[in-house]
Amino acid sequence: MTDPKRIAIVPCSGIGKTSGTVSREAAYEVTEDLRPDRTRIIALSLLVLGDEAARAAVVDNPAITIDGCKLACATKVCQVRAGRVAQVFDVMDTYRRNRQLKSQGIAELNEDGKKLAHALAEEICEAVDRLTAAKKGKQDNA
Amino acid sequence: MPKLPKRKVGIIACSGEELPEGTVTRLAALRVLEHLRPEETVTICLPLFLAGGEGERAFTRFYPTVAIDGCEKRCAARGTEMYSGKPAASVVVSDLIAECGLDWPEGKRQLNAAGQRTVEATAARVAELVDELLEKRRPRRFGTSTKKEPGR
Structure with a gap:
């Protein structure tokens, strides 16, 4: 979990809304399909509990949070545990840019939900690439 | 007689995204909340205890x-x-x-058949616990149980 090369992706862990599932699906798409070598998913529940390895993963690496609703649990918990968050994403912001996608389902997303998660995953990948380049730039200058 | 708020049981899943078992907890909680005991259960996201306010932290004062x-x-x-x-x-x-x-179970995003069976088993166990908790907390009139005893 403390692999220093990997950006921490922390999705919302909500089970009451579709947007929570969209945040998780986007996180899985980034960490398993799109940027598996540069990212790692971190369970929010471990951060809530203050698990040392999970905390180290967000303290030693840039952390990207994905919030499912305005309560912003992922970002708030990450800020409490790590003191900072490199980039914050909110499912609703991605939805506002893709209003034709009417996501539904919690246990299983509908097609629009999967497309919304994919759009969000693409946005996250841009942030991952930017953060990776910035990190590499710092290492080159050192 | 005034209508009293219905007693409910709170379900809190770890939802651990790093393990298939975490996905099992999420889906089992949903199964209980939506299908098995929809009238008897509510949920709160675990992170809200840390990220939310006093209302969330008081959750267990109101719900077993x-x-x-x-x-x-x-x-x-x-x-x-x-x-x-x-x-x-x-x-x-x-x-x-x-x-x-x-x-x-295998598969964090999509559970395999073993994972689905585990969801069913977990949800069934949770539903049993919900029933037990509501039974335990049910007020008894005149000190006797209304539960039928075996053999009667």
Whole structure:
């Protein structure tokens, strides 16, 4: 979990809304399909509990949070545990840019939900690439 | 007689995204909330105990809770106890798998058949606990139980 090369992706862990599932699906798409070598998913529940390895993963690496609703649990918990968050994403912001996608389902997303998660995953990948380049730039200058 | 608020049980899942067992907790909680005991259960997201306000932290003062954890770290049970109050009952998926002799679940995004069976077993266990908790808390009139005794 403390692999220093990997950006921490922390999705919302909500089970009451579709947007929570969209945040998780986007996180899985980034960490398993799109940027598996540069990212790692971190369970929010471990951060809530203050698990040392999970905390180290967000303290030693840039952390990207994905919030499912305005309560912003992922970002708030990450800020409490790590003191900072490199980039914050909110499912609703991605939805506002893709209003034709009417996501539904919690246990299983509908097609629009999967497309919304994919759009969000693409946005996250841009942030991952930017953060990776910035990190590499710092290492080159050192 | 005034209409009193219905007594409910709070379900708190660890939802651990790093393990298939975490996905099992999420889906089992949903199964209980939506299908098995929709009238008797409510849920709160575990992170809200830390990220939310006093209302969330007071959760266990109003609801007996069942924590559903994926692994022995027991984040849901311990987190609930840390920030709100001790859960009335808890289920650990990895223990249930061993106890019931189930195959180990695979797939965090999409559970395999063993994972789906584990969801069903976990949800059934949680529903039993919900029933037990509501039965235990039901007020008894005249000190007698209305439950039919075996053989009568």
